[in-house]
Structures are given as C-alpha cells and as structure tokens.
Amino acid sequence: MDYTKLKAAAAAITMPEEMKHRIVRNCKTQISELRKETAVKTRKNTAFFKKPAVIFAALAISLSLSVGALAQTDVLQGFFKDIINGRGAVTGTAYEQASEEIGMSAAVNGDTLTVQAVFSEPQAAPYRDAERLGIEEYRITDASGKCVKAGAAEGVTVVDGQAAITVRLDDIADGSYTLLVTAFVSEKKADQPLKISGNWECAFTK
Numbered sequence: 589m590d591y592t593k594l595k596a597a598a599a600a601i602t603m604p605e606e607m608k609h610r611i612v613r614n615c616k617t618q619i620s621e622l623r624k625e626t627a628v629k630t631r632k633n634t635a636f637f638k639k640p641a642v643i644f645a646a647l648a649i650s651l652s653l654s655v656g657a658l659a660q661t662d663v664l665q666g667f668f669k670d671i672i673n674g675r676g677a678v679t680g681t682a683y684e685q686a687s688e689e690i691g692m693s694a695a696v697n698g699d700t701l702t703v704q705a706v707f708s709e710p711q712a713a714p715y716r717d718a719e720r721l722g723i724e725e726y727r728i729t730d731a732s733g734k735c736v737k738a739g740a741a742e743g744v745t746v747v748d749g750q751a752a753i754t755v756r757l758d759d760i761a762d763g764s765y766t767l768l769v770t771a772f773v774s775e776k777k778a779d780q781p782l783k784i785s786g787n788w789e790c791a792f793t794k
Contacts, residue, residue, distance in 0.1 A: 665689075666786075668714070680780055683714050686772075687786035694767050694790040699758035701792060703741070705772060710749030714782055720744060720775040721751035724783055727768045728760065736760055743775050757794055764793045 666686040670678045691706040703723065707715040722743030727735050737760060741753050755767070769788040773781050 666784075682783045682785065683774075684785045686784045687788065689715070690772065690784070690786065690788065692769065692788040692790055694792045696757070696792050696794050699756060701755040701757050701767065701794075703753040703755055703767065703769075703790075705751045705753060707749040714774060714784070715749065717776050717779070718746045718751075718774040718782075719777060721746050721753065722773045722775070723753055723755070723769055724771040724773040725769070726755065727770075728755075729766050729768065731764050736765070740773075743773060760794060762794050764791070766791050 666683055666689050669682050669684050671680040671682055673679050689708050689712075691708060693704045693706075695702050695704070705721055707718075710716065720743035723741035726739065726741065728737040729735050741755050744751050744753055767790045770785065772784040772786075774784055775781050
C-alpha cells in the first residue's frame with residue numbers, strides 16, 4: 589500500500605484534519621497487522637513442510653547406525669519375550685536369539701554324548717540366574733541329513749557358567765552324526781523354567 593496516495597486521498601475528502609489522520613493511522617495499523625499475520629502463516633507452513641524432512645533424516649540416521657553396528661559386530665543379541673496363550677494372556681517368559689551367547693561342543697564316551705554348554709557372559713541376564721541347564725529340544729542327524737533321534741536332555745548343575753549335559757546314544761549305530769540344538773532350558777529354584785532359544789550345531793562320531 590502506498591501511504592502517499594493514502595494521504596492524498598484523505599486530503600481530498602472534506603472532513604476535520606484530526607479525522608483524516610485517524611483514518612490514515614487505522615489503515616496503517618490494519619495493513620501492518622495483515623503483514624504480520626501473513627508472515628506468521630508463512631513461517632508455520634514452512635515449519636510444517638520441514639518437520640517431516642527433519643524426522644525422516646533423523647530416522648534414516650538412526651537406522652543407518654543400527655545397521656552399521658550390526659554389520660560391525662555381526663552379532664544378534666538375545667532378548668526376553670512373553671509367552672502368550674490362545675486367550676491372549678501372558679503365561680510366562682522365554683529368551684530368544686541366544687545363538688551367539690552360548691558356546692556348545694560335544695564329546696562321545698561309549699554310548700554317551702557329553703554336551704558342554706558355556707555361557708559367553710555368565711554374569712549377564714538370564715545366565716546369572718541359571719542354577720541348572722538342560723536341553724529342551726535337540727535332533728541328531730546322520731551323514732545324509734536324516735533325523736535318527738530327537739528329544740530333550742535332563743538339566744545338570746551349572747558351574748562357573750558351564751554345564752555338561754548328557755545325551756544317551758545307546759539306540760544309535762556307529763557312524764558320523766550332527767547334533768542340532770534349538771533350545772536349552774534354564775532352571776532356578778522357585779522360578780519357572782526359562783526356555784532359551786537359538787541354533788547350535790556340533791558334529792561328532794560314535
């Protein structure tokens with residue numbers, strides 16, 4: 589708005605000078621408020637369009653860091669998970685993805701296979717609470733990959749973060765085999781047994 593033209597238009601109108609000045613001042617005020625309102629709306633709109641971009645950038649950085657950390661360590665950390673029944677109620681807790689947290693080896697002595705399980709971090713949860721450790725799910729396959737035995741093995745006392753679990757082989761012929769374990773079970777007095785899932789594999793010869 590051209591204030592010079594506004595003043596000239598006001599001067600051309602026959603009315604008291606004070607009223608003319610008041611009209612000009614009111615026009616100036618309205619124009620100023622309109623400009624402020626427009627500026628505020630512009631800033632809000634700009635902020636609105638910028639926020640998704642900023643959020644996306646932050647998420648991308650976070651995802652990149654997570655993937656980078658996984659690529660550097662090549663280790664997937666275990667985690668606790670609720671056990672839920674068919675009605676949706678929580679009935680217990682399990683520990684999953686523990687493959688990198690328990691080491692396993694096996695040695696044959698006659699008709700007995702001794703499975704040595706070693707916790708990589710005995711003082712970390714859930715291993716610090718393990719008083720006994722057994723095998724909840726295992727399979728034994730022959731050289732062709734055929735399953736010749738499957739079952740569970742009774743828990744034994746954990747000593748210094750290790751447990752020597754026994755698997756009977758008296759019903760298996762001599763030959764080369766592979767032991768596949770998909771779940772251990774940790775036991776502690778007065779607590780529910782804790783299933784520890786993962787994938788462990790060990791070859792042996794009887």
